[in-house]
Amino acid sequence: SEFKKYDTDPGKWLKTYDGVNEITKQKFSIDVGYERFLGPEIFFHPEFCNPDYRTTISEVVDEVIYGCPIDTRRGLYKNIVLSGGSTMFKDFGRKLGRDIKRRVGQRLKLSEELSG
Numbered sequence: 001s002e003f004k005k006y007d008t009d010p011g012k013w014l015k016t017y018d019g020v021n022e023i024t025k026q027k028f029s030i031d032v033g034y035e036r037f038l039g040p041e042i043f044f045h046p047e048f049c050n051p052d053y054r055t056t057i058s059e060v061v062d063e064v065i066y067g068c069p070i071d072t073r074r075g076l077y078k079n080i081v082l083s084g085g086s087t088m089f090k091d092f093g094r095k096l097g098r099d100i101k102r103r104v105g106q107r108l109k110l111s112e113e114l115s116g
Contacts, residue, residue, distance in 0.1 A: 006033050040089035044099065058099035066107075077104065 006013045014033045021028060038048065046053035065076045077100070082093050 040086060040092055043086065043092075044095060056099070058096055058103060061096070062100050062103045 010033065014031055017030045017032065019028055042049050043057040046056060061080065065073055068076060087093065
């Protein structure tokens with residue numbers, strides 16, 4: 001789905017960066033398209049990079065909070081803080097929040113089904 005956005009209007013999404021090699025002083029040009037969203041997507045789909053890695057950032061955050069005392073979890077889920085670096089990518093926080101809500105919702109649904 002994300003690829004389609006780039007494919008339908010590449011001129012809108014493709015960015016060209018021009019620079020000069022510091023060592024050889026030669027000019028260069030780089031076109032960046034899919035890479036703009038594939039970089040941060042590694043956190044949510046680590047298998048893109050290496051099939052041996054399957055644990056997403058959403059799973060890690062959820063498991064850490066779930067491992068905390070039950071009376072502190074609600075506050076922790078409400079106060080997830082993202083700070084700098086890779087978390088500055090567009091919609092990173094929204095996607096992380098959506099994935100965590102989905103995981104918690106599935107766990108609650110299963111718990112309700114098991115408890116009757």
